[in-house]
Amino acid sequence: MKKIWYVLWVRNRTAVTLVGFLILWQLAVTVFRIQEVFLPSPISALMHLFFRQPDASYLWIKNISATLFEILIGFAVTIFLGIFIAIIVSWSQMSRKFFIPLFIFINSLPIVAIAPIILLWLGYGLYTNVLIAFLVSFFPMVMNTTTGLNSVDEDLLDLVRYHGAKKWQILVKIRFPNSLTYIFSGLKICSTLIVVGVIVGEFVASDKGLGYIIVNSQFTLDTPAIFAALILIAIIGLGLFGLVSFLEKLLMPWQKAANG
């Protein structure tokens, strides 16, 4: 009997932890008699998810798929553009001095403050949300990849240069493999930021998606729906993080999982 529990725990640590968290939350709400407007119980949040509400229909499937679609596109754009920018930035001292301050500048601006301007430029829809998500999440990707590309063993570089290696050869064969650990660490940070970015984009301008549900139910003070959406968002974030961890194990089997 004990063994079964142990196997269950090892196989599904993440799920077990999360279920434990939900149970604790439910207990806290019941014991302290917290009003639903402040903090709804997870059960009432989940009821909103799985049962049709009498006064409002939330079309969860449609909204989830809208958000998921934006997240996946935003994530793909961020990965490719982030790595590409990092390669350009780390290519020469000159480009580094030019780009890094610019990126810090862009990234220090709270996206909520610029979002209305982006809305003005691009209008409603997918592009706005993807752009906002990209702006929120590209910085960790660029920083980590650049650090990885640059923190190469100097002796190795000397050796390869002595043999007459070209700059792009060094990039492809030494710098890039060396930066993989950094890239995956950046991807993990990105995976949660991209979710945040897409949701914030939907707050500002959207007619569908989980962010739209949150804004909408904030008006009607329907807190259980907000929390149902938040739980879904967090689960999407966890899924993306898990996907990145899985890819990391697949692509770098020699590396011990740092935070699986």
Next chain:
Amino acid sequence: MIRMQRHPQSIKMKIAAFFKKNYLILLQIIGFFVLWQVIIVAFNIREYIIPSPLAVFTVLFNPEASAAYQWGKQIAATLTEIACGFAISAVLGILIAVVISWSRLIRSLVMPLLVFFNSIPKIAMAPLFLIWFGYGIIPNAMIAILIAFFPVIINTAAGMNAVDQDLLDLVNYLHGTRWQILIKIQFPNALPFIFSGLKISTTLCVVGAIIGEFIASDRGLGFVLMDSQALIDTPPMFAGLIVIAVLGLGLFGLVSFFERLLIPWQKTGV
């Protein structure tokens, strides 16, 4: 010290050296503002859409125009939040990462919850923060911490685990204790990762503090942004954004400086 005695530099030479080293950044900044001004004038853009940099600088530096906004007080408030938030998220992040990479059990307990909470947009939680923590400098610093500590954890944990296996084998063979491995091998190895994480968290800290001020505050740069947004008074809004970006750049520069000080052998280059 020795070098300074050999080459006694006058202040003039130091300034010249500074310009020689940083001319690109200075050119970039000046070019940016000139371009901005030219675009505004050329396309005749109205002030409520985007103000001209001249209008923005008037609001910032003209003693008469800037008096109404009390920039000193606002900057001090935001800076306190950012500094507290950054210091705590750095220490907390590294500590949590050490604990996480120490034990598998704790990692599998803590990591899912961290990812869970980090996926939730803090702006969605904002009204709840207001109910739970009230408003003022400490809640804003807390929001900054909540946003900024995650990259430090992920990067530090990655760095602690990306250790050369041969080195570990050697030290294990020599009966190195786990504590010694942590202090002497894992932690130094993680330093470039840690600094990369800290750099990411500097800008996140700035954003976090500002978002905190958006939600609820009576001072700070985020308050200025909100206030001028409500009045469609764009020059102070953009002045606020510029000051925020300068704070972000300054904090980033500070972290870079410490990085060069602590790991001079590493050419991270940013």
